[in-house]
Amino acid sequence: MEAVNSLDVEAVRADFPILQRKIGDKPLAYLDSAATSQKPAQVTDAMRRFSDYSNANISRSVHTMAAEATDAYEGARAKVASFIGAPSPDEVIFTKNSTEAINLMTYAFQNASVERGADPRFTLRPGDEVVVTEMEHHANLVPWQQLCLRTGATLRWLGVTDSGRLDLDDLHEVVNERTKVVSFTHVSNLLGTVNPTAAVVARAKEVGALVGLDSSQAAPHLPVDVAGLGVDFIAFTGHKMLGPTGIGMLWARAELLGAMPPFLSGGSMIETVTMERTTFAGPPAKFEAGTPPVAEAVGLAAAIEYLEALGMDHVRAHEQDMAGYMLEGLGAVDGLTVIGPDVPTDRIATVSFTFADIHPHDVGQVLDSEGIAVRVGHHCAKPTCARFGVTATTRASAHVYTTTDEIDRLVSALEKVRKVFA
Amino acid sequence: MEAVNSLDVEAVRADFPILQRKIGDKPLAYLDSAATSQKPAQVTDAMRRFSDYSNANISRSVHTMAAEATDAYEGARAKVASFIGAPSPDEVIFTKNSTEAINLMTYAFQNASVERGADPRFTLRPGDEVVVTEMEHHANLVPWQQLCLRTGATLRWLGVTDSGRLDLDDLHEVVNERTKVVSFTHVSNLLGTVNPTAAVVARAKEVGALVGLDSSQAAPHLPVDVAGLGVDFIAFTGHKMLGPTGIGMLWARAELLGAMPPFLSGGSMIETVTMERTTFAGPPAKFEAGTPPVAEAVGLAAAIEYLEALGMDHVRAHEQDMAGYMLEGLGAVDGLTVIGPDVPTDRIATVSFTFADIHPHDVGQVLDSEGIAVRVGHHCAKPTCARFGVTATTRASAHVYTTTDEIDRLVSALEKVRKVFA
Amino acid sequence: MDLDELYQEVILDHYKHPRGTGLREPYEGESHQVNPTCGDEITLRVHVEDGRLADVSYQNVGCSISKASASVLYELVNDVPVDEARTKMDEFTELMNSKGLGEPDEDTLEDAVAFTGVSKYPMRVKCALLGWMALKDALIRAEASVPTPRGGAE
């Protein structure tokens, strides 16, 4: 525990109207934040204010509301940039979610591979290699698989140890001079592991590969500093960091964005268009075709302000406390096996487990009857499940509003689960 | 005027909080609905209720809120399907906007053209032709250009007459046995023209080409019935039809969606995933990778309910009245030239014009000082501007909340514009 | 959240003591189905003789609902004329789509009436239907004489 947990969780909870909800006659214990977080009133209020006062399309007109909307949208971009220590707001591309952000990268490779004069860093041919890990969310696996299928490149991956850590033993073999890009998860959504990015990034740089992170589960819980990480790109998503659905982000180095071919095309990403031919605007516009999620950007900016006001160090400390408390509580339950690191070091409070022979669907159903919301299933990480010999797990996950009391309720409700299926 | 305009515009206006706004000391006259429409309280309230009560990620868990969120999201899909007369909700794909919906189609062709065993209707080779028109929004032009560039197919287009109608004289030459797909705008966002879809669709079918519509400007104002239109796909967008930003829609025939390769890949669109290989879910999931815009779908459903409660026939009648009133008012302004049809038949109340030698930026700026919001520029339709020998126009556009009084204010404010720049 | 309504005694009993499990020979149609949201799987075989389902055999991984449903399926359609099995399949599917409002016929659906409560839980309806989807598919394959072991998932 690096910092003292000084979040005033009760004050935080007062900002989240949904936490007052009851499930049947039981108060809600929302332990499914890794799937999507709840949103404080500050976020929904900001969006409502925007809709009711300044709503307009951006960048394209001279009227007052259009100027206000453009300011709000570009202000959100600047807020994201400063949140992750990006040198310039122009390095932040708004997408609809993390998944689109990652696909934007894979299609940069795919398109570069069929276009003339493309930057050679993005052209893939048979013999070239792409590296991921065995603990990826499908969002950072399937797009790279598809890319390899369409270009003839080879997909390779780093394994996972029995304790749920990245296996770096064969790092030098897997990431080698044929590797053109390494894309790996910053924090695993199934195992909760915070990965040792430095070693992988250093090796990628050594062989001249591009390297990026899926920070979908990192940005909500840890300070993320792209300069310090030394990576070329990261993807993350609004709805997991107290923000709205419908918005995600890709950050990439300016120079890289300049070299990448466009992905989605259409309005607002062009410089000039004739029937015969189009030239493109520079980044970030180049990658933001069509009307962007304007109100969602406003909500995201409010979410980041909220996190910043709490202080990301405190957010992290609370997360680590919750991780420790969960591991302790769950660890004491008979017949329960944690899948993932069993210590709170380099880990978030997202804990997957199996429980006796009871199927996670059934575990989740009984927990729901107690008002406890957890996620059950493969968590969009089927290969990680397969690695641990299961088809599904039950997963509890925390955020800034999570209390030890909610975790206690989870632990004791597991006894009820056992009773039903014994 | 086919139906009597029986919208109670004052009652409608009371539902739109933003219409109470002042610009400086002038009441707002929002005549920029073609860029983005305003949202009634019913829409923002529905989203707020969802956020504060049922917010959860969809389809992936068994807890109560996840079930409610899934119901809300799938309910929105069913609502869209019935709004456009689609035979099944599974034919509706949620995207982030129209632009993504159209790119989903163009990437289906691009991906099919490099994948083995793809449906031949989607494979493009040199010699194959793609047809658009000279009145496209960039969203329905640039993606097809890029597709042609990447596959070697040829882009062709139907022209526009001096009065702003689709030129069908060479329809049989432009759409021919080499044509694989025809994608054209249902209603022009610059000219306001409602296109005669039947002739083009019939010819496309005759030559065995797929045919689709960009209905971004149609769905907000006219009843749209996909069965009656006889097309293979249509794209449209939430924020122009009283709904939120961050959500758009692609409708396509079920059989076609089944035959198309996936576009974005990641979570929720898979059937099974190993490190080596992925198989995909059926439509619509297949095309909805990642966390979708859940709250936005809720808002969109509320917007459609709102439009349905008004009645699309009445919405259309009001639109046509506004078109007639605008054309009459603007037509009487000295030195003003309408670009587009000068009669309200087959036309929406989106009227572009040039005014003396005064640049649209300057027109728009002076109008803004009178509280009147119009759009100025090329409206993401540069080739259409070029066709009429201008680089930009001023465009006024209406929606259900537009009054004749606002149009009167526009007309008289033009005299102020003239005074400043005379 | 009335748990007892969902986890009826009958369901828990079929879950704990599934009937007819195991993959058996001979068979004319086989289907493999996966529930993509949770990864649950079933492989189901049908052996058709003289218009009867002479054997239905299966192997599955899944939750109590999907396992109980497969067990009940076995009881309902094993050694039954194919037409009658199809009728039961339609009845059960209808019940599952009834959102708790179905009024099943106990004479034809027997133990399967216990699934009425499941139909109130949209996230679990897929679990209950997984085996039946496999049956439907396996019957089609048997008829088309496509006995190769390929299901929707591969």
Next chain:
Amino acid sequence: MDLDELYQEVILDHYKHPRGTGLREPYEGESHQVNPTCGDEITLRVHVEDGRLADVSYQNVGCSISKASASVLYELVNDVPVDEARTKMDEFTELMNSKGLGEPDEDTLEDAVAFTGVSKYPMRVKCALLGWMALKDALIRAEASVPTPRGGAE
């Protein structure tokens, strides 16, 4: 919306009577710039002789702000040492990014101080800067001796 603050007399005068228009020879650097949001364009040439901007010539399509700005640009930098022109360019750019808070030096920026009001209108700042972007680019091209008429837009 104080229109007079935006459309100052000086600006309207330059708009109605632009100075120095037309494309002239000789020139060492030419730049073509487009404002992608509105389609406004300018082609601007520089003729550099002995470290001076011996001629700045241009042709443009655009709004009052972009036309007046190009005309003022001509007055400010034509027949001025290149270094001094660059200083004025930086000063003007800074003024445009000042969001209405800039306090321009009337001695160096002359008529251009009238653009202070424009800097409050984010949508119009690009209009005011279009000519200056062309000047910057044309000077780079002149120095690199890349006099080919290619601008950012082609």
